[in-house]
Amino acid sequence: MRLYDYFRSSAAYRVRIALNLKGVAPGERTYVHLRMGNQRAQDYLALNPQGLVPALALDDGRVLTQSLAIIEYLDETHPKSPLLPADAEGRARVRGIALQIACDIHPLDNLRVLNYLIGTLGVSREQKDGWYRYWIDVGFEALEKSLARDAATGTYCHGDAPTLADVCLVPQMANARRFSIDLSPYPTLRRIEAACNALPAFADAAPAKQPDAE
Amino acid sequence: MRLYDYFRSSAAYRVRIALNLKGVAPGERTYVHLRMGNQRAQDYLALNPQGLVPALALDDGRVLTQSLAIIEYLDETHPKSPLLPADAEGRARVRGIALQIACDIHPLDNLRVLNYLIGTLGVSREQKDGWYRYWIDVGFEALEKSLARDAATGTYCHGDAPTLADVCLVPQMANARRFSIDLSPYPTLRRIEAACNALPAFADAAPAKQPDAE
Numbered sequence: 464m465r466l467y468d469y470f471r472s473s474a475a476y477r478v479r480i481a482l483n484l485k486g487v488a489p490g491e492r493t494y495v496h497l498r499m500g501n502q503r504a505q506d507y508l509a510l511n512p513q514g515l516v517p518a519l520a521l522d523d524g525r526v527l528t529q530s531l532a533i534i535e536y537l538d539e540t541h542p543k544s545p546l547l548p549a550d551a552e553g554r555a556r557v558r559g560i561a562l563q564i565a566c567d568i569h570p571l572d573n574l575r576v577l578n579y580l581i582g583t584l585g586v587s588r589e590q591k592d593g594w595y596r597y598w599i600d601v602g603f604e605a606l607e608k609s610l611a612r613d614a615a616t617g618t619y620c621h622g623d624a625p626t627l628a629d630v631c632l633v634p635q636m637a638n639a640r641r642f643s644i645d646l647s648p649y650p651t652l653r654r655i656e657a658a659c660n661a662l663p664a665f666a667d668a669a670p671a672k673q674p675d676a677e
Numbered sequence: 678m679r680l681y682d683y684f685r686s687s688a689a690y691r692v693r694i695a696l697n698l699k700g701v702a703p704g705e706r707t708y709v710h711l712r713m714g715n716q717r718a719q720d721y722l723a724l725n726p727q728g729l730v731p732a733l734a735l736d737d738g739r740v741l742t743q744s745l746a747i748i749e750y751l752d753e754t755h756p757k758s759p760l761l762p763a764d765a766e767g768r769a770r771v772r773g774i775a776l777q778i779a780c781d782i783h784p785l786d787n788l789r790v791l792n793y794l795i796g797t798l799g800v801s802r803e804q805k806d807g808w809y810r811y812w813i814d815v816g817f818e819a820l821e822k823s824l825a826r827d828a829a830t831g832t833y834c835h836g837d838a839p840t841l842a843d844v845c846l847v848p849q850m851a852n853a854r855r856f857s858i859d860l861s862p863y864p865t866l867r868r869i870e871a872a873c874n875a876l877p878a879f880a881d882a883a884p885a886k887q888p889d890a891e
Contacts, residue, residue: 512822513777525766529780532772539765551753552739558746562779563727566743570784579811586798597793608726 465491467511467518470673472497473569473634474530475517479673480630481534483664485541489519494675497574531565534627546627556613557621560606560628564635568602572638592642599639606632607649616651618658625659633659637670679705681725681732684887686711687783687848688744689731693887694844695748697878699755703733708889711788745779748841760841770827771835774820774842778849782816786852806856813853820846821863830865832872839873847873851884 466482466489468475482489495501495516502514511518511528519527519536527533538546547554570576572595580586580594610616620628636656639646646653659665670676680696680703682689696703709715709730716728725732725742733741733750741747752760761768784790786809794800794808824830834842850870853860860867873879884890 512819513781514819515781521766525770527766527769527773529773529776531776531780532769535772536765536769539768551750552735552741554753555741555746555750556739558749559741559743562743562745565776566745566780566784567727567729570780571790576785579808580798583811584794584798584800584804584808590798594793594798597797605726605728 464489464522465493465520467493467495467507467516467520468673468675469495469497469516470670470676472516473638474515474565476634476637476668476670477530477630478517478519478533478537479668480633480665481537481546481627483668484544484546484625484630485537486543487537487541496675531561531627531631534630538627544624546625546630548621548626553615553621556615557626557628560609560620561631563602563606563609564631568598568635569638571598595642596644599635599642599644602635603639603646603649603652607651610655611651616655619655625662625664629655629659629665632656633665678703678736679707679734681707681709681721681730681734682887682889683709683711683730684884684890686730687852688729688779690848690851690882690884691744691844692731692733692747692751693882694847694879695751695760695841697882698758698760698839698844699751700757701751701755710889745775745841745845748844752841758838760839760844762835762840767829767835770829771840771842774823774834775845777816777820777823778845782812782849783852785812809856810858813849813856813858816849817853817860817863817866821865824869825865830869833869839876839878843869843873843879846870847879 466478495507501507502516508514510526513528517530517533519533521527527536534546547557577591580591610620615621617623619625620632632652633656636652680692709721715721716730722728724740727742731744731747733747741750748760761771791805794805824834829835831837833839834846846866847870850866
């Protein structure tokens with residue numbers, strides 16, 4: 464397998480955590496520098512027409528894209544340390560939390576979206592930062608409420624073992640911290656983040672620990 | 678089960694298609710009028726703190742949110758007419774297509790985002806429409822390329838039976854049509870859309886066919 468990675472991509476960060484939790488080495492790794500625009504290079508677009516990271520190239524030449532699809536694949540092909548609960552309702556809850564982040568927070572604050580706001584709509588830096596904070600706050604407020612009131616929340620988002628939900632939460636919290644967003648209204652999210660980052664699988668996947676970190 | 682639905686929500690539309698493909702009646706249905714702001718009513722927020730549709734309340738009182746999590750739950754609990762392929766690589770491909778739409782197109786063109794563009798950033802109607810078209814075109818261009826070149830594409834996005842990928846594609850195509858977006862550059866998407874809409878499960882889930890349609 465070869466992982467197409469970028470230290471600051473929070474979607475790639477999710478896959479790095481999942482690989483670590485599974486104890487699976489991707490084999491080869493290629494760094495796609497998003498700020499330099501390497502994701503728009505012809506050879507990368509041939510591999511992934513979306514021009515986004517991560518992508519996971521399998522040994523048979525097939526290429527998987529979309530972090531959540533990649534992680535579900537890893538979970539199915541490496542059943543040890545499952546990232547989804549055993550019951551269908553639990554799986555729906557964990558996927559629901561992961562998707563709240565992966566659909567309703569992260570894509571709105573993606574680099575390409577911020578570039579469009581500034582480059583095409585001509586919004587100010589202040590407005591762009593306001594946008595960034597707004598979607599994180601809207602998303603985290605709902606997530607904090609859901610997690611705080613639900614007995615299914617444990618040390619981690621769902622019970623006492625890390626799941627796909629935590630794999631999505633931790634990179635989104637890291638993004639929020641990078642933009643100095645006030646996280647004091649989200650004590651449950653902060654508590655779970657700390658529990659996750661105490662595990663080497665999460666800590667070792669952090670952007671600053673990657674070989675391509677700047 | 679009780680489905681919280683809105684005729685024009687494309688995330689709810691996905692769940693309606695999935696229920697029809699499975700031959701499962703949700704039992705009760707509540708219509709949450711998004712343009713009237715009913716999703717911000719206290720009783721709905723108590724049910725789903727995100728204030729989005731769809732939500733699926735189970736008979737034991739648990740509430741599932743996020744359309745893809747709901748559909749995976751329905752697929753696991755009603756194995757007839759599977760919405761995911763039998764092989765892990767096929768499942769990753771289908772989930773990848775679904776997520777390309779559900780993460781990287783749909784959330785950017787959601788009502789609350791368009792409201793923020795107009796209400797908070799003060800963009801013009803023309804700029805708002807340009808934004809809408811841009812993210813559909815960026816997403817569809819990549820999707821068209823991926824589907825057109827892949828031998829795994831069949832009558833539908835993946836082989837010759839409808840999957841989660843088609844369940845996401847059809848509502849996104851309907852949105853694009855509603856905004857009169859030129860779909861001529863996407864012949865594969867149009868061909869698959871037509872094949873899907875020839876099936877009653879898809880046709881009956883269309884916004885115009887819902888009891889709350891305006």
